[in-house]
Amino acid sequence: MKILVCITHVPDTTSRISFTDGNTKFDKSGVQFIIGPYDDYALARAVELKEQSGGSITVLNVGEAETEPTIRKALAIGADDAIRINAFPEDALFVAKQIASVAEGAEYDLILMGRESIDFNGGQVHSMVGELLGLPSVSPVMTLDIEGNTAKISREIEGGKEHIALSLPFIAGCQEPIAEWKIPNMRGIMSARTKPLEVREPTSDVSKTQVSDFELPPAKGDVKLIDPENIGELVNLLKNEAKVI
Amino acid sequence: MTALAFVETDEGFVRKSSLEAVSYAKETAGDVAAIVFGEAKDVELIGKAGASKVLHVTDERLAQPNIMAYSSVIAEAMNQEQATLLVLAKSSLGDPVSARVSIKVDAALVSNVSGLPSGDTVKRSIYTGKAFANTVLKAEKKIISIKKNAVIVKENGESPEIVEFSPAIADSDFTVKILKVEKQEGNVLLPEADVVVSGGRGLKGPENWGMIEDLAKVLGAATGCIKPVSDMDWRPHHEHVGQTGIKVSPSLYIAIGISGAIQHLAGINSSKYILAINKDPEAPLFKAADFGVVGDAFNVVPKLTDALKKVQN
Structure with a gap:
């Protein structure tokens, strides 16, 4: 089976978010970048599927040269080779067009990625790629099992799950508990250094959205503490001050 | 237009x-x-x-x-x-x-x-x-x-x-066949809810979720939880609120026995109001909350449910 795993290069989940240049640029200073946590699930499942039935895993990232350590980490976890599209990921459409262009004619059986990136949280790319390639896309995928040419998937919906069957090829946006995150071992780290990482220039420069500036949420006021022996006061505050009940 | x-x-x-x-x-x-x-x-x-x-x-x-x-x-x-x-x-x-x-x-x-x-x-x-x-x-x-x-x-x-x-x-x-839909009927859906009542490890075990559900019922609220709680299977995954779970923006988010890890706060910080109930006054959630009660959830939550019932009658 030939699997393409698309990964994002994003700030660690514990990062403090701030901006520079008049709130137009993300402040990278002191921020550690990681493989998107959802993408990491997709990669982990791809490695398991390869262990079961053989094949190859190509990892794809749309990003500038600074993302290469993140790509190398994906190679250390178990991808065989990598492609980096040498461009800043302008928006979801821009990224989807690059992925579709890599996939066209390459005959991947599966294209896996995270349900969303944890920087922009759009959750749009997998469905856009599906539409561009004329293929089904399923997200958020909690379990993915493949037998022959058919996949069985469970997808999270509001208040429950949907059980789905479909034929390969397709695109899936993954989330837990699809697989356990894999930690690269020493052999993986060593071999990742020499695995092929091809750099390609973008094939399309279409984007339809543009960030004009960033904002941080207003600072929170102090918490109003209520004595546990005076719950009536709490009810009064919720009802008459916050007006939420 | x-x-x-x-x-x-x-x-x-x-x-x-x-x-x-x-x-x-x-x-x-x-x-x-x-x-x-x-x-x-x-x-x-x-x-x-x-x-x-x-x-x-x-x-x-x-x-x-x-x-x-x-x-x-x-x-x-x-x-x-x-x-x-x-x-x-x-x-x-x-x-x-x-x-x-x-x-x-x-x-x-x-x-x-x-x-x-x-x-x-x-x-x-x-x-x-x-x-x-x-x-x-x-x-x-x-x-x-x-x-x-x-x-x-x-x-x-x-x-x-x-x-x-x-x-x-x-x-x-x-070409995509939906074989089966598993859905809890009759519950308020988490992303739809105006009020969300969530529990954390302070509740000690899944058997104590009754008081969360009672409070949610009085408020017409959805129930949620933190990641470790769904990881331990105390609650289903679709109730997990946080960075890698559901992000909610209700009018009122009630966090019970939740200390407030940054990954959980990420999922709740667009709530209009946050009420924290926790016996640890140093819990980080109190810094994100609008209202707080420092006290034992097992004592405070049933009292709050009763008080709300009285107000509604």
Whole structure:
């Protein structure tokens, strides 16, 4: 089976978010970048599927040269080779067009990625790629099992799950508990250094959205503490001050 | 300008988040057509929220959600109505549909939008609620996917004109088979809820969730939990609120026995009000909360439930 795993290069989940240049640029200073946590699930499942039935895993990232350590980490976890599209990921459409262009004619059986990136949280790319390639896309995928040419998937919906069957090829946006995150071992780290990482220039420069500036949420006021022996006061505050009940 | 609003239903009842989408479209565009699939018991609410027309899709094959076919039908509806704006609420169906339709009609798409637009610019939530990006939609056609509480639902609209809508759909849109849907019936859905009651490790075990459910019931709230709680199988995964779970933006979020890890705060920080109940006064959640009770959940929560019951009677 030939699997393409698309990964994002994003700030660690514990990062403090701030901006520079008049709130137009993300402040990278002191921020550690990681493989998107959802993408990491997709990669982990791809490695398991390869262990079961053989094949190859190509990892794809749309990003500038600074993302290469993140790509190398994906190679250390178990991808065989990598492609980096040498461009800043302008928006979801821009990224989807690059992925579709890599996939066209390459005959991947599966294209896996995270349900969303944890920087922009759009959750749009997998469905856009599906539409561009004329293929089904399923997200958020909690379990993915493949037998022959058919996949069985469970997808999270509001208040429950949907059980789905479909034929390969397709695109899936993954989330837990699809697989356990894999930690690269020493052999993986060593071999990742020499695995092929091809750099390609973008094939399309279409984007339809543009960030004009960033904002941080207003600072929170102090918490109003209520004595546990005076719950009536709490009810009064919720009802008459916050007006939420 | 005409806008189309995609309306979702649960067991035939219109989702409140979809009514927010209708009102958002009304505030933005002036003239609104809504599109609804399958059984719709309370179409009047769609009119009240601001739609003058409801396109009702009655094709039997679309009684259950089908992402590819719904996307084709909605794109067709945008063309028919000459709609330059599509508004929908973020959901497990709305997300993939919005992305597919954006490709079909060549539209600019922005999701997680938290308020009404200013010109072609909308404010969307990014970094899992830790920041916002003011984002320009650079195309003539626009799709806006809104977060809960992005707008107040209007209730002063007229009775809508209801029109059957049944465009031809290609067989290739029916290649994904839904075998079974597992859904807890009768519960308030987490992303829809105005009030969310969540529990953490302070509750000590799944057997103690009764008091969370009792409080939620009195408030008409949904129940949620932190990641470790769903990881330990105390609660189902779809209740996990946080960075890698559901991000909520209710009017009131009640956190019980939750210390407040940064990953959990990321999922709740667009709540209007946060109430923290925890016996540890140093719990980080108190820094994010508007109201706090330092006390034992096993003592405080039943008292709060009783007090709320009295107020409601």
